[in-house]
Amino acid sequence: MIDIRSFDSLGKFRIDWLNAKHHFSFGEYHDPSRMGWGALRVWNDDEIQPQTGFPPHPHADMEIITYVRNGAITHEDSLGNKGRTVAGDVQVMSAGSGIRHAEYNKEDELTRIFQIWILPDQRGGQPRWDAMEFPKGENAGKLVVLASGDPDRDGGLMIRADAKVLGATLKAGQSVSYTPEAGRHQYLATTAGVVEVNGATMNARDGAAIRDVETLTITALEDAELVLTDTR
Incomplete structure (x- = not known):
């Protein structure tokens, strides 16, 4: 099953400093058919104007992965963490007990990010934040693990969930394949370019909910960048 969700069909939210598209129900956007995909709960495509951003606000019991597509995002939190994450790099916040x-x-x-929320395997726990650089050459032509519930095995940043977040940049004509375990949920979004996913076409910033596919083959019809999640 591959359900392509066009960029135009996504939920919309816009104010003076933020232009957001929601792959799943979020905030004022509610679609009963798009409440999440497995343990994946939120996938927001955010454009943030210069010298603005999300003011301090709370979270608990969520793994929040931020993939920076353009520009940079600067993080500050109640634990005293501060960090700047630039395009192509990733930060993770385990909200834990709060x-x-x-x-x-x-x-x-302008800064553009994917904000991805995954339900943790267990509630509570010590909150934490981390970030990692992913040099452009590392994910060229292959899928690279950006975050994982088992980083010792997979690489990437640690999340407290039985999940992976992967990224790739492809030149036109290049392909990557991914073989998921049976019964799991994959979700794919492109940041740029047109790709074929097992023969189905995805345009830039489309999404695709995927399940029960033995092998997932993604072929770039033009230069493309993509992010893929795999959850229980």
Whole structure:
């Protein structure tokens, strides 16, 4: 099963500093058929204007992965963590028993991010934040693990969930394949470019809910960048 969800069909939210598209129900956008996909609960496609951002606010019991597509995001939280994550890199916040954080675009250019929320395997726990650089060459032409519930095995940043978040950049004509375990849920979104997913076409910033596929083959019809999640 591969359910392509066009960018135009996504939920919409816009104010002066934020232009957001929601792959799943979020905030004022509610679609009973799009409440999540397995343990994946939120996938937001956010554009944040320069010198603005999300002011301090709380979270608990959620694994929040931020993939920066353009520009940079600056994180601050109630644990005293501060960090700037640039395009192509990733940050992870395990909200655990509770944390307050802010995410600002302190740049002079538009910042674009994917904000991905995955339900943890267990509630509570010590909140934490981490970030990692992923040099552009590392994910060229292959899927690279950005975050995982087992980073010692898979690489990437640690999340407290039986899940993986992977990324790839493909030149036109290149393909990557992924073989999921039976019964799991995959969700794919492209940041740029047009790809074929087992023969189905995805345009830039489309999403695809995937399940019960023995092998997932993604072929770039033009230069493309993509992010894939695999959850229980």
